[in-house]
Amino acid sequence: MFETGPNWRRDAAFGVVLIAVMIAIPFLGPSRYFIGQLTLFFIWATVVSQWNLVFGVAGIFSLAQMAIFAFGGFATGMMGLYLGISLWFALVLAGVGSILFSIIIGLACLRLRGPYVALLTLAIAQVMYLLIITDTACFYMEGVTCRNFTGGTRGLAKFGDFGFREMLGRREYLKGDYYLSLFLLVLATVFSFAIIRSPLGFAFRALRDNPEYGVSRGLNRFKYQLLVFAMSAFFTGLAGGVFAGHFRVIGANVLSLPLLLFLISMMVVGGLGRAWGPILGAALVMLADEGMKDFVEIRNMGYGALIVAIVVLLPQGAAGGLEQVWEWGRRQVLALWGGTGRLAARRGAAGEERRE
Amino acid sequence: METFVQILVSGLTLGAMYAASTIGLSLVWGAMGVLNMAHGALLTIGGYASYSAVIHLGLPWYLGLPAAIIVSFIVGLLIYHIIFRFMYRHPAFETNVIIATVGLAIFLEQVTLLIYGAYPFLQPFSIEEGFFVSGVFIRFQNVVILVLAVVTMLLVAALLSRTRMGRAIRATALNREAAQLMGVNVGRVFAQVMGIAGVVAAISGVMLSSITTLAPTMGYDPMLKAFIICVIAGLGNVPGALIAAFVLGLFESVVQFAVGVRFGFPALLLLVIIALIWRPYGVFGRRQVRRV
Numbered sequence: 001m002f003e004t005g006p007n008w009r010r011d012a013a014f015g016v017v018l019i020a021v022m023i024a025i026p027f028l029g030p031s032r033y034f035i036g037q038l039t040l041f042f043i044w045a046t047v048v049s050q051w052n053l054v055f056g057v058a059g060i061f062s063l064a065q066m067a068i069f070a071f072g073g074f075a076t077g078m079m080g081l082y083l084g085i086s087l088w089f090a091l092v093l094a095g096v097g098s099i100l101f102s103i104i105i106g107l108a109c110l111r112l113r114g115p116y117v118a119l120l121t122l123a124i125a126q127v128m129y130l131l132i133i134t135d136t137a138c139f140y141m142e143g144v145t146c147r148n149f150t151g152g153t154r155g156l157a158k159f160g161d162f163g164f165r166e167m168l169g170r171r172e173y174l175k176g177d178y179y180l181s182l183f184l185l186v187l188a189t190v191f192s193f194a195i196i197r198s199p200l201g202f203a204f205r206a207l208r209d210n211p212e213y214g215v216s217r218g219l220n221r222f223k224y225q226l227l228v229f230a231m232s233a234f235f236t237g238l239a240g241g242v243f244a245g246h247f248r249v250i251g252a253n254v255l256s257l258p259l260l261l262f263l264i265s266m267m268v269v270g271g272l273g274r275a276w277g278p279i280l281g282a283a284l285v286m287l288a289d290e291g292m293k294d295f296v297e298i299r300n301m302g303y304g305a306l307i308v309a310i311v312v313l314l315p316q317g318a319a320g321g322l323e324q325v326w327e328w329g330r331r332q333v334l335a336l337w338g339g340t341g342r343l344a345a346r347r348g349a350a351g352e353e354r355r356e
Numbered sequence: 357m358e359t360f361v362q363i364l365v366s367g368l369t370l371g372a373m374y375a376a377s378t379i380g381l382s383l384v385w386g387a388m389g390v391l392n393m394a395h396g397a398l399l400t401i402g403g404y405a406s407y408s409a410v411i412h413l414g415l416p417w418y419l420g421l422p423a424a425i426i427v428s429f430i431v432g433l434l435i436y437h438i439i440f441r442f443m444y445r446h447p448a449f450e451t452n453v454i455i456a457t458v459g460l461a462i463f464l465e466q467v468t469l470l471i472y473g474a475y476p477f478l479q480p481f482s483i484e485e486g487f488f489v490s491g492v493f494i495r496f497q498n499v500v501i502l503v504l505a506v507v508t509m510l511l512v513a514a515l516l517s518r519t520r521m522g523r524a525i526r527a528t529a530l531n532r533e534a535a536q537l538m539g540v541n542v543g544r545v546f547a548q549v550m551g552i553a554g555v556v557a558a559i560s561g562v563m564l565s566s567i568t569t570l571a572p573t574m575g576y577d578p579m580l581k582a583f584i585i586c587v588i589a590g591l592g593n594v595p596g597a598l599i600a601a602f603v604l605g606l607f608e609s610v611v612q613f614a615v616g617v618r619f620g621f622p623a624l625l626l627l628v629i630i631a632l633i634w635r636p637y638g639v640f641g642r643r644q645v646r647r648v
């Protein structure tokens with residue numbers, strides 16, 4: 001299943017250390033704001049890790065990820081509000097529903113190629129956005145106020161949360177959301193690593209890098225692309241549901257272009273198609289975002305410029321750059337051990353090239 | 357009869373504007389393989405440039421359009437020289453450039469927002485007077501839009517088919533390597549295409565804002581519809597895009613009238629998806645031979 005070798009061990013060790021640090025952070029008494037931002041980071045990194053599977057690994061130009069995210073969020077909220085079921089149960093149903101939703105989008109879009117997919121998926125997201133914000137029909141009455149089915153411009157609210165408030169109290173409930181979203185990110189990341197390093201991942205990459213050859217070797221392009229589309233939708237939908245439960249509200253603004261750009265920039269900054277790219281990218285972009293917090297006016301301008309600069313100057317992303325630095329460092333260390341080390345280093349470098 | 361005229365006029369106006377937005381997009385895709393997500397921003401810049409020329413510089417209203425054309429032309433050239441020039445030799449150009457232009461679109465939108473604010477201004481390049489056709493009031497502006505769109509299309513078509521520059525653009529679109537071997541300066545062709553795209557975008561931006569209002573995000577919606585038209589016509593197919601623009605413009609205004617304004621775009625999208633399931637490379641599109 002997994003590719004063995006130093007890379008795998010390095011990733012596992014790195015992952016365990018990261019998870020341990022993240023579990024420990026709430027015990028160090030950080031501010032509520034810090035916990036909230038980390039929770040948001042886990043949610044965005046989850047979405048980006050799944051988007052990276054579709055966009056980076058399988059090479060499908062889908063811009064529908066936020067539409068699936070919104071579907072998950074709205075489905076969770078609506079089931080909680082209209083059916084009155086527990087948000088936990090609604091979350092799981094929404095995840096499964098997101099798979100179905102993405103299959104419908106996939107059936108419509110994946111017969112197309114390249115930029116056509118980007119156009120159509122973007123249009124679908126925009127139509128969802130327009131239908132939500134122009135929703136003025138009364139679905140039910142709350143006293144004398146009229147409430148829309150989708151929540152309209154105000155967003156859908158009052159569907160409750162995951163119950164951490166009752167369980168942990170008003171002061172501590174954020175930690176519940178924190179661990180829930182951390183758990184989601186870990187699951188999503190393990191899932192995406194498993195996909196990237198599995199035979200399935202090789203099929204996706206083959207169809208990305210040389211579709212004609214892949215197809216002539218017996219890979220069904222439509223089938224595999226629909227598969228990766230549906231698989232990535234599950235965690236994306238769950239992330240949407242967790243987002244809705246965390247903020248206790250979900251609105252059409254999750255479909256806005258600046259947010260889409262925010263997430264694309266995470267994917268690009270991290271490095272398209274790279275396993276660690278999404279987490280690295282989400283962390284870097286959110287740090288940059290913190291830095292730009294005092295300059296609200298030029299914040300989005302900053303993202304725009306950042307994306308252009310990264311694509312032009314560093315087409316492989318930060319993860320690609322770090323990988324090179326890591327390999328260079330490893331070679332230096334090995335070279336210190338003398339002649340055999342040098343040989344091993346050269347072999348390591350050759351192996352690295354083959355993997356790319 | 358009145359309803360019919362009303363739908364026809366609004367459909368033709370919509371179609372003309374979509375067509376003008378589409379040519380620029382289609383040309384850039386056809387010649388360079390660039391899906392320009394910043395096209396909407398070019399439209400917006402054109403609209404605001406006309407506004408500034410008239411309101412801030414005090415020029416007469418009819419000079420708004422030429423001013424817009426000049427500004428968007430320069431911005432188009434700058435986009436090539438600052439971004440595309442460094443990217444088009446990279447193997448992953450077609451992917452990376454989409455992301456780069458998304459970034460550029462937000463950047464330009466934010467710059468517009470910073471300069472002009474979010475307040476919706478009225479486009480001064482506009483004629484309020486009109487005439488009656490079987491009881492329906494039609495603004496001269498609608499006629500101007502239709503005429504401008506048709507003239508723009510004819511000019512672009514003539515430019516592409518009659519001039520030396522047009523021949524170089526068509527050659528590059530057909531086969532970049534072969535054109536290069538025949539001595540075509542591909543970089544210059546790309547710059548020219550971006551310049552033309554800027555000019556066309558300025559015209560559609562001014563027209564668009566003259567029947568709605570100026571806003572920093574005004575280019576986004578027409579750009580998405582232009583995308584849809586490109587998709588249905590086959591990207592890079594200019595004549596197909598024109599037919600599709602008018603057909604879809606009329607379709608949208610019929611749906612808006614019959615079902616409701618908010619369902620215009622969704623209905624359009626549904627139609628396109630059905631069309632694409634029937635013909636995945638666009639209704640007029642041919643299967644693309646991709647460069648390897």
